[in-house]
Amino acid sequence: MAPTLCELCKTTRALIVRPKNHQKLCKSCFISIFETEIHNTITSNSLFFPGERVAIGASGGKDSTVLASVLKTLNERHHYGLNLILLSIDEGIKGYRDDSLKTVKRNAKQYDMPLEIVGYDELYGWTMDQVVEQIGKKGNCTYCGVFRRQALDRGAARLDIKHVVTGHNADDTAETVMMNLLRGDLPRLARATSIVTASAASDIKRSKPLKYAYEKEIVYYALHKGLDYFTTECIYSPEAFRGSARTLIKNLEKVRPSAILDVVKSGEDMARLVPDEVSAAGQGGKDVLVVEGEAYRAGGCGSANGRSSGGEMADTERQLLESEKAQGNETEISHLGQKHDRNCKIPNRTLRKLPKQQMGKCVRCGYLSSQDICKACMLLEGLNKNRPKTQIQVSVDEEDNSSRLTRRMESLKIIPAEQM
Amino acid sequence: MSQQASCARCQSSEAELVVRAEHLCRECFLKYVATKVLKRLEMGKIRGGFKELQKTLLLPVSFGVSSTTLIHVLDQQLRNRVQQGRHAGYNLHLLFIDQSTVIAHMDIGSYIDLLKQRYPSHCFTFISLEDCSSYGVEFKGLLGSNGGRFQDIVSGMASATSRADFVEIARRRLVVAFAKKHACDGILFGDSTTRLAERTLSETAKGRGIAIPWLTADGSSDGINCIYPMRDLLRKELTAYVGMTTPPLTSLILESSTRTPSSSKDTTVDGLMSQFFESVEANYPSIVANVVRTSGRLVAPSVPEDAQLCSICGQPVFIGSWGGDQQSVTSSQSIDSNGSQIGGARCYGCARIVLKR
Numbered sequence: 013m014a015p016t017l018c019e020l021c022k023t024t025r026a027l028i029v030r031p032k033n034h035q036k037l038c039k040s041c042f043i044s045i046f047e048t049e050i051h052n053t054i055t056s057n058s059l060f061f062p063g064e065r066v067a068i069g070a071s072g073g074k075d076s077t078v079l080a081s082v083l084k085t086l087n088e089r090h091h092y093g094l095n096l097i098l099l100s101i102d103e104g105i106k107g108y109r110d111d112s113l114k115t116v117k118r119n120a121k122q123y124d125m126p127l128e129i130v131g132y133d134e135l136y137g138w139t140m141d142q143v144v145e146q147i148g149k150k151g152n153c154t155y156c157g158v159f160r161r162q163a164l165d166r167g168a169a170r171l172d173i174k175h176v177v178t179g180h181n182a183d184d185t186a187e188t189v190m191m192n193l194l195r196g197d198l199p200r201l202a203r204a205t206s207i208v209t210a211s212a213a214s215d216i217k218r219s220k221p222l223k224y225a226y227e228k229e230i231v232y233y234a235l236h237k238g239l240d241y242f243t244t245e246c247i248y249s250p251e252a253f254r255g256s257a258r259t260l261i262k263n264l265e266k267v268r269p270s271a272i273l274d275v276v277k278s279g280e281d282m283a284r285l286v287p288d289e290v291s292a293a294g295q296g297g298k299d300v301l302v303v304e305g306e307a308y309r310a311g312g313c314g315s316a317n318g319r320s321s322g323g324e325m326a327d328t329e330r331q332l333l334e335s336e337k338a339q340g341n342e343t344e345i346s347h348l349g350q351k352h353d354r355n356c357k358i359p360n361r362t363l364r365k366l367p368k369q370q371m372g373k374c375v376r377c378g379y380l381s382s383q384d385i386c387k388a389c390m391l392l393e394g395l396n397k398n399r400p401k402t403q404i405q406v407s408v409d410e411e412d413n414s415s416r417l418t419r420r421m422e423s424l425k426i427i428p429a430e431q432m
Numbered sequence: 433m434s435q436q437a438s439c440a441r442c443q444s445s446e447a448e449l450v451v452r453a454e455h456l457c458r459e460c461f462l463k464y465v466a467t468k469v470l471k472r473l474e475m476g477k478i479r480g481g482f483k484e485l486q487k488t489l490l491l492p493v494s495f496g497v498s499s500t501t502l503i504h505v506l507d508q509q510l511r512n513r514v515q516q517g518r519h520a521g522y523n524l525h526l527l528f529i530d531q532s533t534v535i536a537h538m539d540i541g542s543y544i545d546l547l548k549q550r551y552p553s554h555c556f557t558f559i560s561l562e563d564c565s566s567y568g569v570e571f572k573g574l575l576g577s578n579g580g581r582f583q584d585i586v587s588g589m590a591s592a593t594s595r596a597d598f599v600e601i602a603r604r605r606l607v608v609a610f611a612k613k614h615a616c617d618g619i620l621f622g623d624s625t626t627r628l629a630e631r632t633l634s635e636t637a638k639g640r641g642i643a644i645p646w647l648t649a650d651g652s653s654d655g656i657n658c659i660y661p662m663r664d665l666l667r668k669e670l671t672a673y674v675g676m677t678t679p680p681l682t683s684l685i686l687e688s689s690t691r692t693p694s695s696s697k698d699t700t701v702d703g704l705m706s707q708f709f710e711s712v713e714a715n716y717p718s719i720v721a722n723v724v725r726t727s728g729r730l731v732a733p734s735v736p737e738d739a740q741l742c743s744i745c746g747q748p749v750f751i752g753s754w755g756g757d758q759q760s761v762t763s764s765q766s767i768d769s770n771g772s773q774i775g776g777a778r779c780y781g782c783a784r785i786v787l788k789r
């Protein structure tokens with residue numbers, strides 16, 4: 013039987029069935045089309061400008077390693093003129109992060125990129141190991157996510173960098189779309205699919221050049237390029253859960269390979285269908301909570317890119333039941349299924365619950381926040397309150413603890429006020 | 433389980449089931465379902481007023497728990513009004529669309545006879561998907577669409593997902609065309625909360641996110657008033673309902689086929705979503721309702737006057753390149769997003785239907 017030839021070059025034997033569309037390709041055509049597609053994504057969205065300094069959020073995992081490798085390749089091939097830097101977070105998780113950081117350090121040499129590491133301990137006075145020791149494994153991802161978002165921003169600020177790219181792939185985006193539908197989170201649905209997210213909480217731009225790249229193709233790419241990456245999932249992230257949005261996405265992909273991309277397409281289209289007042293409410297307002305919470309979803313775990321644990325379904329159900337109880341059953345009916353040739357803007361419950369608030373600085377750490385105290389400081393307050401005295405060593409009360417954080421924050425280069 | 437719990441509403445009868453954390457007796461549960469349906473119908477403002485002519489509402493029948501319950505509740509309302517000598521405000525026209533040429537079905541004849549016997553006062557019509565072209569429902573540019581049989585168009589499609597997607601589209605278009613041809617004032621779709629939630633995620637997965645308001649919300653769609661009176665009832669509640677009426681409606685219910693297909697080749701996106709929501713409904717019923725509430729808040733996109741309509745689903749086509757298509761790459765798979773050279777524009781979702789793999 014004659015070997016199947018590559019559908020693109022039609023000369024070399026096909027070795028890869030492309031997960032995205034089942035096209036049969038040879039190794040070099042696969043690598044080239046994978047890179048070209050990311051190049052297209054970058055150019056059609058004008059993600060970068062020449063001379064820009066860009067930090068790659070690097071966890072040592074496959075997504076960020078492939079991102080670093082591809083960006084290096086494209087930067088040289090297409091003369092983007094970028095100054096690429098690896099930015100890593102050290103959550104302080106023994107046996108997981110210290111090993112993956114070794115990978116990142118090797119990557120820094122392999123790709124000839126500077127590496128900056130920001131540690132939770134230096135920023136917050138807590139490693140994740142210590143957090144878990146105190147609060148247990150349940151819910152620790154929330155802490156990690158909130159801390160992570162600020163940490164990336166602070167790391168970038170320390171380097172005076174205004175643009176951080178992350179390794180979120182098409183599967184992550186599709187999962188987020190489905191999860192936001194299940195959670196009924198329209199403000200987040202409105203921005204989950206955008207390739208660039210300017211956070212209300214910082215002036216640092218985030219973007220996702222791998223947004224249209226399938227996770228499976230990222231793995232193939234890493235494999236065929238022989239990239240050096242770290243495969244262990246975070247030891248504190250909960251077990252994957254059957255019935256989660258992630259499983260749904262994987263099952264859809266099996267039935268129709270294009271489905272992941274189709275969900276992303278739907279998500280982008282639906283973002284335009286979210287009423288302005290809802291998506292706008294999500295920009296300022298109470299939503300720093302959401303914006304910060306986003307870290308919990310997007311990039312919550314360094315390795316897992318914030319994919320859902322499934323515990324989210326149970327959490328959502330509980331929250332919905334609580335709010336139903338609070339609202340009473342009868343009022344609920346009034347905003348279900350509105351007319352759709354609706355020029356009238358029907359006010360609804362959620363909108364009323366999103367008061368416009370001014371963005372200000374957290375009084376403790378100076379990070380942008382709509383609340384007096386930012387989410388990270390709130391979490392820290394809880395942690396510090398319960399910290400066994402012996403561990404604190406210096407006898408400090410709560411006030412001192414928070415001022416200690418303030419000092420830590422100040423020792424970093426904080427975004428100058430006029431830029432906020 | 434507390435066995436002697438009394439009904440939370442009437443406080444007198446013994447509770448027979450728990451509905452959204454409330455113990456209800458049989459009578460109160462039947463009332464609960466009917467109230468939810470009628471409230472929705474009222475909100476649709478579709479009934480003729482006191483001095484107006486009777487309106488005719490088309491009710492597509494599938495012999496599932498939801499559309500059967502809908503017929504039953506409305507039939508009861510109409511009977512009550514007649515008994516009280518009151519103006520009913522509307523007539524029902526029941527429509528069954530036969531899909532036996534494309535989807536294996538058990539013999540439907542006996543079900544139809546039963547339905548006519550039980551609800552004799554309503555007009556009933558039986559048509560087939562093969563009648564699409566006689567109602568002007570055409571699928572320009574599809575293989576076999578030139579005077580061919582509907583089943584030939586379907587069998588020309590490459591995947592089970594595409595076939596199922598296309599049959600759903602054709603069914604809806606035929607219902608709408610029938611309603612217009614018979615000058616109906618509105619269509620009462622029998623989709624339950626669970627079904628609408630399934631559809632929301634399923635259309636999302638098929639790249640039809642943009643069309644979700646047109647496919648799930650109450651109001652004018654495809655030029656006719658579409659109402660979903662069952663949108664506040666979960667499938668499991670309706671399954672309970674059909675067993676509790678006197679006599680039960682169970683003999684009218686065609687077993688649904690959400691069971692896992694024997695081969696993965698036969699698995700469809702729609703089927704997967706049914707399975708997914710079966711477990712979501714069992715474990716997290718509030719999430720099901722929440723999905724429907726959420727999709728209900730999406731605002732249908734404004735359509736440019738000169739927008740082309742998709743030659744398959746009939747929805748407007750939004751032209752414009754999309755980053756995910758990677759169109760500047762020469763690829764045998766590149767999607768023909770406007771497809772004008774092969775007979776009519778195609779929306780993103782329908783372009784997927786015609787892909788050869």
Ligand SMILES: [Zn+2]
Nearest residue numbers: 018021038041
């Ligand atoms: Zn090749």
Ligand SMILES: [Zn+2]
Nearest residue numbers: 439442457460
């Ligand atoms: Zn009762």
Ligand SMILES: [Zn+2]
Nearest residue numbers: 742745779782
């Ligand atoms: Zn279409």
